[in-house]
Amino acid sequence: MEGVSICLFLMLFIFIFLNKINAAELDIISDSQFLTEADTLVSETRIFELGFFRPDNTENRYLGIWYKQDTSRTVVWVANRNHPLPGVSPLVFKIVDPGILGIFNNNTMIWSSNATMTSPNATAKLLDTGNLVLIDQQRKMTWQSFDYPTDTLLYHMKLGKDYSRGIEWGLSSWKSGQDPAPGEFTLRTDLDGYPDDKLKQGALVKFRGDPWRNLLVTGSSKFDKNLTLIYSAVITEKEKSFKFYVENTSLISRLTLTSSGELQNWVWVEDSKNWKLSLEYPIDMCDTYNVCGAYGTCQVDWMQQTCTCLDKQKFVPRNQKNWSGGCVRRTLLDCKNGSDGFIKYSNLKLPDTQGTWLNMSMNLEECKAKCLQNCTCMAFALPDDTLGGKGCVLWFNDLLDMRQ
Structure with a gap:
């Protein structure tokens, strides 16, 4: 009986050890540390999580970012939205020389960060803002996911254009709830004149936001009694950009362009552990x-x-x-x-x-x-x-x- 007990103990120990290897929560990706399908990359205070996921009722696999405390896994960014990965072949997310992030399927790269600035010995981290960043040895950022939004605008993400780098920031809806490929709706900045944002269905303008303003709104809402919203606009020769954030960082909010063409602001309610719709555009016929x-x-x-x-x-x-x-x-x-x-x-x-x-x-x-x-x-x-x-x-x- 003693020999059987030792055997069972060793088998249990091996199972736990293997399970830990196959389901790790990483805080960094480096040349020697990569992410498999069972792993996730977690931000420092565990607000956001990155990993592979399958949309409902589909076998296609994607690399995405979601809120860690949200058990329904609301995805806010997708890397390979144009390159779904069907089948069961193993996927790996890692850094390859000379400092590029890549998704590999059977050793074939199917998506990369395509960074214009590269550096050996780079590392990747997921920040508490939801931004996936690639950093070189001098702590200089060489690539960030915030430069390539999908359907969701988070705090400190920008709409507009960086003329010096030739990067334009805008949202595009998912094709459907099961397909994160770019849909027919977009939210982009009209840069021909004083900037404002237009929601389009193809080439047809459906809704136009107010022209940009620097604005600090202090008040209260049903989500936070002391709510301060900060809107920040930059209009220079090098950059035209607009972003928003809240002074109280514990209030989690996101702006999402739906596959049916609505621009929705959602707020996370900690007590009920779910999302509540706080605002939706268009509001009315006007x-x-x-x-x-x-x-x-x-x-x-x-x-x-x-x-x-x-x-x-x-x-x-x-x-x-x-x-x-x-x-x-x-x-x-x-x-x-x-x-x-x-x-x-x-x-x-x-x-x-x-x-x-x-x-x-x-x-x-x-x-x-x-x-x-x-x-x-x-x-x-x-x-x-x-x-x-x-x-x-x-x-x-x-x-x-x-x-x-």
Whole structure:
């Protein structure tokens, strides 16, 4: 009996040892330490986790990042979304010379980080922001997953473009709940003029966000009594970018573009251990892009959408029954004789900024003078009142997509 007990003990010990090898939680990937299908890479305070996963009802395998405490495994980033891996052949995620991350299927690389800067002896870590980074020996970042978003925007991720590196940040929906390949909906920054973000279905604009602003919003919500949201915009020759984050880092939130074309903000509720929808765009009919046409404004009263002309004395609807034609002038604009001037509008969503002229050093009076010099200038505005009265946007085309 004693010999049998020793044998059982040794077998149990070997089983536990092998199971530990085959299901490890790593904190780093290096030249000598790689990730297999059973392993995961975990951020320092265990907020995020990276590993291989299979979407529901499919055998395709992907490498992705999700929230570790979320047992439903809500994926926020996918590496090989264009290269699903069917079958049962073993997968490995590792670093290869000269410092590139790669997914290997039977020793064949099917996805790589494609880093422009490479370095031997590089290491990869998953940060508590959800950013997978590749770092060289001098602790310099050579690649990051935040530069290649999929369908989800996390805190400190950016929308826009880095002109110096030629990298553009935007979201693209999953094709379906079971297929993370890029779907038909995208959220990207319109960089032709003062930047704003447009949600498109193919080439068709479905929804336009407000023009960018630096903004600090302090208040309370049902998720956090002391909520401070921080919106940060950068507009320079080298970069145009926009990001958001919260002052209270314990509040976990994500912005996701769904496969059906909704932009949803979800907040993690720790007490119930699940996600709650806090906001969804489009909100109402007035969020439909350019629903009232040129020089038309949209307003929702008692759940009913109404369109009106921006200035009822100067404009008239092109078609009372179909507002897609917008509004037209009653009389031609008299710019040269100076009989026409400007009217100030408040609490109005700025018109579509595509094709606008931008100068971030002008003040409002200089902006007005600049607009008066050109009879094709339709409007001017200070885009961001947090910039100390600086910044000028001029519109030269029809004014589109306004709402109260």
